[in-house]
Amino acid sequence: MRQVLRGLLFTCMAAQADAALLNQAQQQAWLEDINFYARQVKTQHIQPFHTLAESDFDQMISALKAQLGALSEVQVEVRLMAISRAIGDGHCNYLMMSGKHQHFPFRFKFFGETLRVVDTIPEHRHLLGMQLREINGVSVSELYKQLPAFLPGVDNQFSKQSSFEYYLTLHKLLFGLGIVDEKSPALFRFTGEEGDVSAKISPVSMREFGKLSSAYVRSEPKLSALDIGMPGISLSLLDKSKTAYFDFASYPTPEQVMSHCDALQARLKSAGSRYLIIDFRGNRGGNFYAGLALSACLLPLDQFDWMQGVYVLSDGATFSAAMSNTVQFKQILNARVAGTPTGGDPNHFAENSVYSLPNSGRRFSLSKRYYPFSDVQSHAVYPDIKIAPSWEDYRQGKDTVLIYILSQLSYSAVFVE
The missing domain is CATH 3.90.226.10 (2-enoyl-CoA Hydratase; Chain A, domain 1)
Known part of the structure; x- marks a missing residue:
């Protein structure tokens, strides 16, 4: 457990994003926000330390505050995502998308271990159906090792996969992890029936990304809704x-x-x-x-x-x-x-309340109920x-x-x- 926590504490430090570090005023504002976040976790979550020990939570918060001078705002947010994820229930999340954000213009879906493009904007329609292999030289398998420590909405390995499909498109998350640059297009590599295809991809607005779902419309069975x-x-x-x-x-x-x-x-x-x-x-x-x-x-x-x-x-x-x-x-x-x-998870923490950080306005959610829907322990x-x-x-x-x-x-x- 200590090794996992140590990895969470320094993951964002190891991959420095090319972004401006916090100035003194910003550090003070984020210090207040982090203290507010920590208080709310301890007082508003129905049982905040069901998985993560309180001492480990305190250690992660203390390390984040001590390192504010060496972090950019997006790295602070990624660290808060990691701490929320470490609490260990899918309704306890730091909501990075509550601030300004963009997405890479793809919808992905796993078929076995293969991650494919199931929708995209017209500019990239030639990539539909292709298998994603890597982003800026980082393979999908390596991304799948890195991202789960930060993903929201995860109760088990199945929601982890579903969350990964979605959050792999979140530019700010990948930027905060040092995988993509802030302003330069990212190099995506795909594999299709005719071999590998590389493309430089820029993120798009949430409005444009939100129009995507799946280009593969259900045609069988025929339904009349x-x-x-x-x-x-x-x-x-x-x-x-x-x-x-x-x-x-x-x-x-x-x-x-x-x-x-x-x-x-x-x-x-x-x-x-x-x-x-x-x-x-x-x-x-x-x-x-x-x-x-x-x-x-x-x-x-x-x-x-x-x-x-x-x-x-x-x-x-x-x-x-x-x-x-x-x-x-x-x-x-x-x-x-x-x-x-x-x-x-059929036995899960749920019914989350959403809170806003006093300075940044970023939001996070905390579970306020516990539902044991099954006598059999299963994820x-x-x-x-x-x-x-x-x-x-x-x-x-x-x-x-x-x-x-x-x-x-x-x-x-x-x-x-």
Whole structure:
């Protein structure tokens, strides 16, 4: 543990970024901010030292304050990311993106150990689908060793991978670690079907980056999403398999779910749906009471096969409330989980409050509740049916997990008839 802490204390010092060091006034302002951060951790987190010893936390804070004169602002922020990460729960984070920031214009996704470009801006469309090999000479495997000590939103190895896919694009983080320069484009190297391709890439605004998600649109199975008045949740009715498929991408309020429950029940009764799929893949959380409200709306419908016909879909980005609802739906809906393990820990610190540093205005979050959702100690909700999408299916727009579950339900629907 001491070696890990020592590594965290000096990682940013070992890779000096080419940025202006803090002047005396800035050092004083950051000293006040760091003291505020440390007080809030100790007084507002429900159990701040569940993983990291308080003495080790104090050592990291003291070292950061002592070294302020040798650091730039971005290096201070990276150090605060590392300290927050060392506390050891995915809802306790220093939010580097609460200040000005840019992103490299890519969305990445792992397929096995291969990290591929799944979306980018028009200027770089020729790089779609290629495997990222390195950034400024630092390999992806080496980056995957360096970055996890700083990544927010991490409960386990699955959310670590999901967070890495996203934060690898954050220019300020890579700059603070000395991997990229502040103003010069970074040299990215990719591998495609025809060999290696190198490109000098400049970061873009959050507004432009935020338009990216995935260029590979799901084309199979074909779905017709219906607006059910619950923002973030859509419904597709699949007649062939008699299935109601809910794409639970983000969280509405519980009130929005409850106010549209009667209309939803009427629609499901009219459709005669017998099987139920609730898809939490890619859902990083919200208010899990909204998920419970949805389950309360569905449970009175006797038309569903509550013994064998309910599925929940998960992946490494299924986090926080989405992970909680996955566990809860296994219990109260008798659902089977399909896909890959959740990024959230079923026994986890959650319900974070967000605080602003008094001088810099940067924000950080601290967990204020603990939820033990499982009697079995496990870092994730592991699927009953493990299905990992392949790159080839993803490239072709095939939803491997959903296709498999629907094929099983289509067979069951025919058998029932």
